Amino acid sequence: MGLPDAGKVELKQQTQAAFESYLRTTEKRLDQRVAEGNFLWADDSADRERRLRAGQIVVEPIVNKGDTQVPGGLVHDWIGAVFVPKATLEQTLALVQDVDKHKSIYHPEVRDSRLLSRSGNDLKVYLRLVKKKIITVVLNTYHDVRYFPVDGTRCYSRSHSTRIAEVENSGEAKERELPPGNDHGFLWRLDSYWFFEERDGGVYVECEAVSLTRDVPSGLGWLVNPIVRSLPRESLTNTLKSTRDAL
Numbered sequence: 001m002g003l004p005d006a007g008k009v010e011l012k013q014q015t016q017a018a019f020e021s022y023l024r025t026t027e028k029r030l031d032q033r034v035a036e037g038n039f040l041w042a043d044d045s046a047d048r049e050r051r052l053r054a055g056q057i058v059v060e061p062i063v064n065k066g067d068t069q070v071p072g073g074l075v076h077d078w079i080g081a082v083f084v085p086k087a088t089l090e091q092t093l094a095l096v097q098d099v100d101k102h103k104s105i106y107h108p109e110v111r112d113s114r115l116l117s118r119s120g121n122d123l124k125v126y127l128r129l130v131k132k133k134i135i136t137v138v139l140n141t142y143h144d145v146r147y148f149p150v151d152g153t154r155c156y157s158r159s160h161s162t163r164i165a166e167v168e169n170s171g172e173a174k175e176r177e178l179p180p181g182n183d184h185g186f187l188w189r190l191d192s193y194w195f196f197e198e199r200d201g202g203v204y205v206e207c208e209a210v211s212l213t214r215d216v217p218s219g220l221g222w223l224v225n226p227i228v229r230s231l232p233r234e235s236l237t238n239t240l241k242s243t244r245d246a247l
Helices: 013-036 046-053 089-097 099-105 221-246
Strands: 058-061 067-070 073-085 110-119 122-133 135-149 154-168 189-199 202-213
Touching (some): 013 154, 046 058, 073 221, 089 154, 089 189, 099 110, 099 221, 202 221
Antiparallel strands (some): 067 073, 073 202, 122 135, 154 189, 189 202
């Protein structure tokens, strides 16, 4: 599957550095939340909590419209939450840690999933992701995930992508990976921060997803915008919905 119309781009060192700086700020903010006991984003707004208890999936941008321009790229930062009645923390963690089943739980966006290794609360994970919006992009992604149990009702996790490679001609005899960082730039990094709390007769599931993509080239907004600007929110919403449905 070639994407010649989008044009290949290179992930620059300054773009990576800007993303890493953004992540440090994000993790400092989240560390402070945990330290202060202000665990759930849902608790910041009575209206947000009401909507969750009513069965809605709530997804909002962290800043601006969800995008932050950095040199040579865009950082996308969205947070969302869902309340799952009658679920328990134990059930929820069992589900999200059963990586081999993610290809069925989160299908069609997750086409394949494998737990590569596990040591205690540290997991190494492989996911083949499919991003479809006007064009279809297939990516082989690798992630380091760590879970942080807080107490019997609360846990959070952090997932950092370690390698993302775009796949050309997916499913065909001539399938091949493009060199990471020398591709069409539809997903260069994907890090996520999950919070789980059992209370109110169920479990609150929250996720903040931070990703890095190319910026939008002049004249190609019709092709690039749907992938890099629309999909981060849609993907997060679908992930939360699939988690709720599986529980």
